[in-house]
Amino acid sequence: MINKLVEKIQKTNAPIVVGLDPMLSYVPQHIQKAAFEEFGETPAGAAEAIFRFNKAIVDATCDLIPAVKPQIAMYEQFGVEGVKAFQRTVDYCHEKDLVVIGDVKRGDIGSTSSAYATGHLGSVQIGSKRFSTFSEDFATVNPYLGSDGIKPFVDVCKEEKKGIFILVKTSNPSSGEFQDRLIDGKPLYEHVGEKVAEWGSDCMGDSYSYVGAVVGATYPEQGKLLRQVMPKSFILVPGYGAQGGKGKDLVHFFNKDGLGAIINSSRGIIAAYKQDQYIDRGITAENFADASRMAVEDMIADIASALH
Amino acid sequence: MINKLVEKIQKTNAPIVVGLDPMLSYVPQHIQKAAFEEFGETPAGAAEAIFRFNKAIVDATCDLIPAVKPQIAMYEQFGVEGVKAFQRTVDYCHEKDLVVIGDVKRGDIGSTSSAYATGHLGSVQIGSKRFSTFSEDFATVNPYLGSDGIKPFVDVCKEEKKGIFILVKTSNPSSGEFQDRLIDGKPLYEHVGEKVAEWGSDCMGDSYSYVGAVVGATYPEQGKLLRQVMPKSFILVPGYGAQGGKGKDLVHFFNKDGLGAIINSSRGIIAAYKQDQYIDRGITAENFADASRMAVEDMIADIASALH
Numbered sequence: 001m002i003n004k005l006v007e008k009i010q011k012t013n014a015p016i017v018v019g020l021d022p023m024l025s026y027v028p029q030h031i032q033k034a035a036f037e038e039f040g041e042t043p044a045g046a047a048e049a050i051f052r053f054n055k056a057i058v059d060a061t062c063d064l065i066p067a068v069k070p071q072i073a074m075y076e077q078f079g080v081e082g083v084k085a086f087q088r089t090v091d092y093c094h095e096k097d098l099v100v101i102g103d104v105k106r107g108d109i110g111s112t113s114s115a116y117a118t119g120h121l122g123s124v125q126i127g128s129k130r131f132s133t134f135s136e137d138f139a140t141v142n143p144y145l146g147s148d149g150i151k152p153f154v155d156v157c158k159e160e161k162k163g164i165f166i167l168v169k170t171s172n173p174s175s176g177e178f179q180d181r182l183i184d185g186k187p188l189y190e191h192v193g194e195k196v197a198e199w200g201s202d203c204m205g206d207s208y209s210y211v212g213a214v215v216g217a218t219y220p221e222q223g224k225l226l227r228q229v230m231p232k233s234f235i236l237v238p239g240y241g242a243q244g245g246k247g248k249d250l251v252h253f254f255n256k257d258g259l260g261a262i263i264n265s266s267r268g269i270i271a272a273y274k275q276d277q278y279i280d281r282g283i284t285a286e287n288f289a290d291a292s293r294m295a296v297e298d299m300i301a302d303i304a305s306a307l308h
Numbered sequence: 309m310i311n312k313l314v315e316k317i318q319k320t321n322a323p324i325v326v327g328l329d330p331m332l333s334y335v336p337q338h339i340q341k342a343a344f345e346e347f348g349e350t351p352a353g354a355a356e357a358i359f360r361f362n363k364a365i366v367d368a369t370c371d372l373i374p375a376v377k378p379q380i381a382m383y384e385q386f387g388v389e390g391v392k393a394f395q396r397t398v399d400y401c402h403e404k405d406l407v408v409i410g411d412v413k414r415g416d417i418g419s420t421s422s423a424y425a426t427g428h429l430g431s432v433q434i435g436s437k438r439f440s441t442f443s444e445d446f447a448t449v450n451p452y453l454g455s456d457g458i459k460p461f462v463d464v465c466k467e468e469k470k471g472i473f474i475l476v477k478t479s480n481p482s483s484g485e486f487q488d489r490l491i492d493g494k495p496l497y498e499h500v501g502e503k504v505a506e507w508g509s510d511c512m513g514d515s516y517s518y519v520g521a522v523v524g525a526t527y528p529e530q531g532k533l534l535r536q537v538m539p540k541s542f543i544l545v546p547g548y549g550a551q552g553g554k555g556k557d558l559v560h561f562f563n564k565d566g567l568g569a570i571i572n573s574s575r576g577i578i579a580a581y582k583q584d585q586y587i588d589r590g591i592t593a594e595n596f597a598d599a600s601r602m603a604v605e606d607m608i609a610d611i612a613s614a615l616h
Contacts, residue, residue, distance in 0.1 A: 023419065041434050046432075071416075071423075073423040076442070077427035079395065079439075080395050081441075082427070083391045084388050087388050106381070115382050115385040119386070124354075124385050126353065127340070127344055133390070134384070144451065146480065146483055146487070149482075167453070170417060170452075171417070172418065175453060175454055175456070176454070178496065178499065178500065179454070181491040181492075181496070181499065183496075184489075188491075191489065195485070
């Protein structure tokens with residue numbers, strides 16, 4: 001799947017991923033209203049509204065982008081119905097041949113991590129049959145529990161040709177509270193980065209490993225260092241746009257081959273229709289998905305100009 | 309909810325929690341067969357089988373125990389149908405007045421952590437209405453992202469009188485890879501423990517905080533230290549039984565008031581019917597839930613004898 005991701009990035013010339021993190025407040029009123037009329041002001045109604053919202057954005061952007069990253073928390077808040085909408089979103093994005101990065105930040109130990117890996121990336125044996133359930137292509141994973149938590153994911157990645165992105169240096173203001181603390185003269189995130197390189201070394205695609213890392217756009221210096229620590233790992237970079245990261249901050253997340261990083265934007269794309277710059281270009285809540293397309297085009301141009 | 313947990317522990321005289329982590333291989337054949345006949349060898353069939361398995365164990369043990377801890381990974385591996393079985397399990401345990409600790413190990417940043425907290429512990433606004441969805445009483449949370457990841461959970465805990473257990477020192481063999489590394493002369497887990505005490509200090513129940521910690525039974529020395537670092541935090545202790553922890557290892561996880569810790573056993577209770585010691589006492593796969601009751605009684609006795 002890392003090979004497919006690389007190919008799609010090269011084909012679209014867009015090292016970006018659209019974060020499908022639909023807060024209900026992002027969903028235009030007319031979509032909410034229609035869904036509530038059909039399913040009531042219920043979790044099923046909310047789930048239908050966010051799925052319709054996602055679908056319109058995917059339809060408007062899928063030819064421009066290689067990948068999407070649904071954030072499962074935004075679905076889980078609506079319970080089982082929300083999780084169904086997550087599944088529908090994953091399935092719909094696959095219909096559109098997009099690579100799907102499940103932003104699930106799972107991580108546990110042994111058989112429990114195995115179960116997460118099975119559910120999100122692999123397949124499960126039920127009696128005499130085998131089923132893939134959530135079937136994302138990549139999942140994000142938390143490293144706090146050490147190798148025991150990561151290895152079961154790596155095993156499933158090898159079997160299924162899927163991939164993971166391990167949290168190394170996250171984009172939030174307080175990420176340094178633990179991640180920046182010095183251990184033997186190096187910050188914790190660097191130690192985690194070294195383990196990412198090690199875990200990834202025995203499951204390589206053509207040029208990059210199945211095991212990638214998450215490093216926030218808001219920490220460009222750390223990104224530069226980690227790029228060197230994990231030369232064969234793709235870096236998933238959140239924090240662009242709404243969280244403050246800019247194209248010029250991103251240069252050092254990439255390798256000399258122009259690859260090695262994929263930049264996420266969520267709110268900046270899916271809620272672009274609320275921004276003055278797109279309202280000024282004729283966008284209303286009715287044609288919100290057109291604003292998402294414009295925002296994708298602007299993001300691609302911003303990153304391209306920074307890289308060249 | 310921390311007050312209810314304390315009351316129930318005192319009433320049952322059992323500082324234990326039954327881990328409802330049903331691997332399909334733990335579910336006796338006759339239950340699998342019946343569920344598959346009705347729903348097919350499908351995720352729905354598997355989900356039905358694990359719910360029936362859980363229900364029998366809950367029915368057989370609920371008068372002896374204060375709490376259960378369903379591990380959501382074991383449900384997520386069956387996709388949406390599995391998540392439905394998780395919800396049914398939570399709801400059924402609430403019918404039996406058990407405290408439900410959702411072992412979900414979630415953790416993200418800002419609005420994303422808020423969404424997880426909303427889904428698992430809180431309630432979500434949908435149009436003019438408000439819904440609680442998964443509605444566990446406690447959730448486990450991963451600290452790697454720092455305060456930004458924890459505070460949204462704490463906020464929901466305050467509003468809803470719910471609680472969290474933050475991963476501090478996990479029970480697995482490789483937990484030391486990052487957690488034991490020394491920072492300013494102290495291991496990372498101790499720094500995390502200090503933050504747990506800090507985060508918990510402004511949301512206190514009668515005698516313990518809404519903010520607890522996870523510390524593995526397999527690390528008794530670390531448990532002893534962390535007990536002192538976080539005097540007002542309940543410690544959820546996995547790793548008893550099948551993972552190797554024994555009653556005598558647990559003494560120092562408790563405070564002098566005999567409270568402050570709750571010991572989890574999963575496989576040792578829910579798959580007790582496979583152990584020779586219970587087979588020798590007349591257990592078969594047909595009366596598997598009786599073995600779970602025996603295992604709960606044995607665990608309570610083991611811990612009581614260690615504490616006195």
